[in-house]
Amino acid sequence: MKVKLEVVVVLAFTVLSLASAARAGVNPGDTITKDQADKVADLVSPGNLILVKQGMTMKIVPSDRLEWPPPYKSATEKYSPQVTLAPDGALKGYSAGLPFPLVDANDPQAALKVMWNFSYRPLYTDDAISKNVEIASYKPGSTAADPVEHFTIGNVGFYNNTGRTEVNPIPTDPEAKNSGIRYRFGAYPFLEPAEMRGFGFIRYRSLDPKVEDNSWMMNPRTRHTRRASASELSDVFGLLDTAAGGGSGGAGTYASNLDPDSFFGFAAKIEDFNYKFLGEKPMLAVVNAENSPAKACPTDGGRTICPENWEMRRLYVIEADAKQASAIAAGASIPKRIFYIDSEGWFITASDQYDRDGKLWKTIATFNAYRDRPVPDARVAIWPFKRMFQTALVDEDVTNGFSTVVLSPGVETDEHESWYINMGLATENFFNPVAMSNAAH
Numbered sequence: 484m485k486v487k488l489e490v491v492v493v494l495a496f497t498v499l500s501l502a503s504a505a506r507a508g509v510n511p512g513d514t515i516t517k518d519q520a521d522k523v524a525d526l527v528s529p530g531n532l533i534l535v536k537q538g539m540t541m542k543i544v545p546s547d548r549l550e551w552p553p554p555y556k557s558a559t560e561k562y563s564p565q566v567t568l569a570p571d572g573a574l575k576g577y578s579a580g581l582p583f584p585l586v587d588a589n590d591p592q593a594a595l596k597v598m599w600n601f602s603y604r605p606l607y608t609d610d611a612i613s614k615n616v617e618i619a620s621y622k623p624g625s626t627a628a629d630p631v632e633h634f635t636i637g638n639v640g641f642y643n644n645t646g647r648t649e650v651n652p653i654p655t656d657p658e659a660k661n662s663g664i665r666y667r668f669g670a671y672p673f674l675e676p677a678e679m680r681g682f683g684f685i686r687y688r689s690l691d692p693k694v695e696d697n698s699w700m701m702n703p704r705t706r707h708t709r710r711a712s713a714s715e716l717s718d719v720f721g722l723l724d725t726a727a728g729g730g731s732g733g734a735g736t737y738a739s740n741l742d743p744d745s746f747f748g749f750a751a752k753i754e755d756f757n758y759k760f761l762g763e764k765p766m767l768a769v770v771n772a773e774n775s776p777a778k779a780c781p782t783d784g785g786r787t788i789c790p791e792n793w794e795m796r797r798l799y800v801i802e803a804d805a806k807q808a809s810a811i812a813a814g815a816s817i818p819k820r821i822f823y824i825d826s827e828g829w830f831i832t833a834s835d836q837y838d839r840d841g842k843l844w845k846t847i848a849t850f851n852a853y854r855d856r857p858v859p860d861a862r863v864a865i866w867p868f869k870r871m872f873q874t875a876l877v878d879e880d881v882t883n884g885f886s887t888v889v890l891s892p893g894v895e896t897d898e899h900e901s902w903y904i905n906m907g908l909a910t911e912n913f914f915n916p917v918a919m920s921n922a923a924h
Contacts (some may be wrong), residue, residue, distance in 0.1 A: 509767075514790065515541040516782070526767045526795075528823055530835040530846020533881045537623075538783030539848075540790040547771055547794065549827040549853055551581075552868055554648040555605040559584055562654070568592055572754065573692045574599050579646045579654035581605070581829065586799070594758035597799045597824055602753050604829035606871050609650040610909035612640040613901050615674075617893030619785070620738045623884040627785030631885075632738045635674040635893065637922075640909040642667045645690070649905040658911070665690045667914035668750075671701060672922045679703060681923030684743065685916055686716070692754040698743075699916040701923050708920045717744040717751065717815040740845060740878040740887040742816065747873060748831025748849050749803070749822060751815075761800040761821070767793040768832035770825060770871070772852040775859075776894045777875035786886035788850050788875045797826045817844070828853075828871045843881055850875040857892060857902040864900040872902050 508522040509515065515523055520535040527535065535541065551559070559580030566582045567575045572595050574582060582603055583596040590596065616639045619630035643666040644659035659665065664687050671683025681703035686696050698711040719742040744751040773792045780789035801822045805815045819837040824830070834847040852874050856865045879886035892901030903909075912918055 509543050511543050511545045511794075513543040515543065515793075523767060526765075528766075528821070528833040528835050528846065530843055530879075530881055531833050531848050533846065534783075534787050534848060534877065534879060537786065537884065538789075539780055539787040540782050541767065541793045542773075542790045543767070544771070544792040544794050546796065547853075549770060549825070549871060550869065551605045552608075552648070552870060555580055555608060558646075558648045558654060568595060568599075571692070577603070577645070579608070579648050588760065588763055594760035594801050597760070597801055598753055598756075598758055598803075600829045601749070601822075601824050601831065603646050606828070606830055606873075607641050607904055608643060609647045609905045610640070610642045610907060611902065611904045612638055612909045612913075613891045614638055614903075615893050615899075615901065616670075617890040618739065618741065618887060619779075619890075620740070620885065620887045621784055621786045622886075623784070623786075625784045625786070627779035627781055630785065633675065634679065634739070636670050637672050637674055638913070639670045639891070640668070640913060642909050642911055642914055650907045659690065663690050663694070664688065667911065668746075669914045669919065671919045673703075681706075683708075683919040683923060684711075685914055685919055686743065686750075687914075688752065692752075695755075696752060699919065701916075701919050703923055706920075706924065708916050713752075714815065717742050717817050738885070740880055740885060741876075741889065744815070744817070745834070745836075745847060745878060747876070748834050748847055749820065755815075756803040756805055759802040759804075761802055763797060763799050763826065765795050766798045766823060766832075768796045768798065768823070768825060769793055769848075769850045770796060770828060770832070770853060772850050772874045775852055775857060775874045776892045776899065777850055777890055779888065785888070786879060786884070787848065787877045788888065791850060796832065798832060799824045799826055830871065830873070845878060845880050848877045849873055850877075857900055861900045864903050864906070866904065870904055872904060 517536050517538050562578040562580050563584050565576040569575050582599045586593055586596050616636045618634040620632040621630050644656040645665055647653045666688050668686045673679045673682040683701035686698045688696055695713040699708050700711050701708045719739055769791050771792055777788045779785040780787045803820045805818045817836045821835045822831050823833040825832055836845040838844040853869055853871050855869050876889040892899045
């Protein structure tokens with residue numbers, strides 16, 4: 484009976500998605516150019532609509548289903564009944580899998596449950612390494628072949644102490660109890676531009692909701708690693724200023740929009756924000772990317788990714804507002820974000836960011852794939868089942884059209900398999916500030 488009900492739900496969603504697309508004037512097989520942007524005005528975020536109007540071409544394809552990896556699905560069935568929310572919104576009783584597989588839109592805690600589901604989404608549960616990630620920045624008038632700035636990062640990776648489903652120890656690394664660390668993230672060393680060679684960034688997320696993230700940045704000019712404050716992580720200028728060796732010239736020299744709190748759509752601590760459930764809505768998103776590596780959009784000077792497959796999805800729309808009671812969150816450069824979160828993959832497909840005056844400032848679009856390998860000719864990174872992973876992210880300042888595009892896998896690299904997910908390759912040693920410092924020399 485459970486399987487039959489699941490099929491009915493999927494079919495009902497498919498019918499709803501297709502009906503919504505038809506009402507909006509788009510159907511599978513359509514190609515949406517900037518001249519037809521009005522056709523998708525109600526099917527993308529306000530910020531992403533600006534990307535379409537400036538030239539991001541969309542290929543409309545039929546909706547498909549995203550299946551969770553079998554170990555993640557089993558963990559959800561086993562552990563989700565024991566998960567609850569504490570009065571302060573903290574997660575209680577979590578071991579692995581999706582914390583809240585059923586979210587009721589009428590539940591007053593629906594928004595927070597969606598955010599915890601996003602935080603423990605099925606993309607990278609145990610460990611992940613993405614090699615030679617490329618980041619390029621463009622301004623209006625640029626061409627895809629001539630970015631304002633081009634960065635390459637040797638390794639970007641995660642190691643999760645909790646929520647583990649495939650690589651021992653499962654479901655929790657004993658180190659979590661000893662250190663109190665939920666996960667580690669690292670991005671180093673920067674390989675280009677030459678002035679930034681050796682730069683790196685490491686971040687630890689604590690299990691304790693009252694403990695802010697610990698972060699370190701490696702300065703290639705001084706050859707020293709310094710601690711970074713949590714408030715810096717919502718500001719790209721703090722990161723780039725460190726790389727430049729201090730002084731206001733850093734931000735101008737190394738042009739980028741992307742701040743650490745916006746990695747993968749949102750990477751700040753869940754507990755630092757208040758959330759509002761704005762609804763669930765059929766909208767367009769990229770969950771089955773055609774191209775890997777992703778292709779810079781030729782019709783907007785490389786400022787986005789296109790043409791790419793967009794399909795109707797059921798998305799949760801969540802508003803996130805920095806808690807004013809928290810000195811760190813209150814000082815966030817981006818005080819308000821609106822997320823569009825896929826209801827099957829639980830990743831952010833789009834995020835609009837607002838300034839302190841409540842005006843739309845930046846928009847993020849993520850491009851995601853669903854397959855059993857990161858690239859068609861992979862020889863090592865071949866998984867036993869299909870996975871979801873991000874191929875690209877666009878972060879554009881809509882007030883001036885300046886855009887930063889992240890590619891994983893990158894284009895200009897021999898290491899094009901890029902994503903090694905839940906393969907035991909990201910060890911705790913990689914996330915050591917000393918290791919980061921050694922890699923820079």
